[in-house]
Amino acid sequence: MIGGKKKCIGLIFGGESNEHEVSISSAKTVFKAFNSEINKQRFTVKPFYISKFGDWLESGLSEQILFDEIEINSIKKQGIFNQEKFNFLEGIEFQNVDVWFPLLHGFNGEDGSIHGFLQFTKKPLVGCGIIGSALGMDKILMKTIFSNLKLPQVNYLVFQNENLKDKEVQNKLTNEILKKLNFPVFVKPSNSGSSLGISKVVNESELLPALEKAKGIDPRILVEEGLDVREIECGIIGKSKLLTSEIGEVKYESDWYDYDSKYYSNNKIKIPAEIDPKTTKEIKEIAIKSCRALNIFGFARVDFFLEKSSSKIFLNEINTIPGFTKNSMFPMLWEASGLKIEQLVAKLVDISLDL
Numbered sequence: 359m360i361g362g363k364k365k366c367i368g369l370i371f372g373g374e375s376n377e378h379e380v381s382i383s384s385a386k387t388v389f390k391a392f393n394s395e396i397n398k399q400r401f402t403v404k405p406f407y408i409s410k411f412g413d414w415l416e417s418g419l420s421e422q423i424l425f426d427e428i429e430i431n432s433i434k435k436q437g438i439f440n441q442e443k444f445n446f447l448e449g450i451e452f453q454n455v456d457v458w459f460p461l462l463h464g465f466n467g468e469d470g471s472i473h474g475f476l477q478f479t480k481k482p483l484v485g486c487g488i489i490g491s492a493l494g495m496d497k498i499l500m501k502t503i504f505s506n507l508k509l510p511q512v513n514y515l516v517f518q519n520e521n522l523k524d525k526e527v528q529n530k531l532t533n534e535i536l537k538k539l540n541f542p543v544f545v546k547p548s549n550s551g552s553s554l555g556i557s558k559v560v561n562e563s564e565l566l567p568a569l570e571k572a573k574g575i576d577p578r579i580l581v582e583e584g585l586d587v588r589e590i591e592c593g594i595i596g597k598s599k600l601l602t603s604e605i606g607e608v609k610y611e612s613d614w615y616d617y618d619s620k621y622y623s624n625n626k627i628k629i630p631a632e633i634d635p636k637t638t639k640e641i642k643e644i645a646i647k648s649c650r651a652l653n654i655f656g657f658a659r660v661d662f663f664l665e666k667s668s669s670k671i672f673l674n675e676i677n678t679i680p681g682f683t684k685n686s687m688f689p690m691l692w693e694a695s696g697l698k699i700e701q702l703v704a705k706l707v708d709i710s711l712d713l
């Protein structure tokens with residue numbers, strides 16, 4: 359390595375969100391990449407596992423989770439706050455960490471909370487800051503900003519904190535949806551991920567159950583007009599200058615890209631996607647513009663819809679801590695763009711250090 363001691367990477371994974379298992383899979387990939395022959399010269403890794411109850415585990419135990427030596431469902435809630443022990447990091451040795459790599463998907467992680475928390479340690483981190491993370495996680499705020507910039511999006515409606523048990527409210531929402539959007543519609547919790555809590559609704563009778571389901575995750579709900587689309591994704595890395603990866607397309611056998619088709623089926627990923635050069639260029643431009651709009655940097659995956667009938671581009675969402683599982687698009691996009699996973703993780707650290 360060039361000068362200085364090895365950098366210690368604090369890899370944080372697991373977490374309280376419903377994407378806990380996805381985070382563990384992502385962390386396995388990243389841990390292995392930092393421990394590869396080429397990276398071992400430059401880096402050491404200290405993993406920190408956060409249980410489903412929000413308890414932090416020390417590095418030795420965390421590493422055992424990454425090697426499947428501990429069954430995660432056997433981990434009990436520590437109940438630290440009930441024991442009048444307020445320092446929930448007691449016994450968690452993180453003084454030697456040089457750079458944080460938070461790999462928590464969803465709630466209490468990707469939504470900016472971990473970024474805010476880590477800011478107190480005064481150490482750099484891989485990814486963006488509090489604002490970008492929080493906005494990237496909140497579909498309603500993200501869409502509002504994109505609308506302001508006239509970035510192309512599907513038609514949508516926002517419902518916040520509505521009492522769905524009230525008949526009058528039920529009628530009001532149903533009427534508004536019927537008046538302003540065409541079926542099918544997608545009903546989504548504003549704050550979620552991995553398609554959890556999302557329903558595709560094809561007729562009026564399915565609306566209320568879908569709204570209830572979304573509300574079970576977040577009282578702020580988004581209802582979008584559903585189009586017949588190709589799903590296109592673009593990777594972003596960088597800070598003062600954002601770089602785009604090749605564009606990828608994911609094809610699945612299910613009707614839409616729901617949780618099961620994301621993680622349990624044999625999706626076909628095509629990189630580069632078969633799209634014309636003009637559309638490719640436009641997608642890359644929108645990817646950068648959208649990240650800048652939300653102050654997102656470090657790394658991100660920007661997802662688009664390409665309407666099959668019209669070939670129109672619609673910006674869907676930005677994921678500020680993209681998946682790194684073995685089926686994940688983000689590392690594949692960069693591999694196709696010339697950065698193998700080992701090079702990619704090292705590059706992300708360099709970006710966080712402004713190198």
Ligand SMILES: Nc1ncnc2c1ncn2[C@@H]1O[C@H](COP(=O)(O)OP(=O)(O)O)[C@@H](O)[C@H]1O
Pocket residue numbers: 512544546550551552553554556582583584585586587589614615616661663674675
């Ligand atoms: N407006 C839409 N039109 C067509 N398909 C959609 C629409 N919104 C969502 N979907 C489908 O649902 C999937 C998940 O939606 P998305 O908003 O990306 O949520 P998540 O953040 O959970 O990934 C999309 O990848 C797509 O397959």
Ligand SMILES: [Mg+2]
Pocket residue numbers: 553661675
């Ligand atoms: Mg998505």
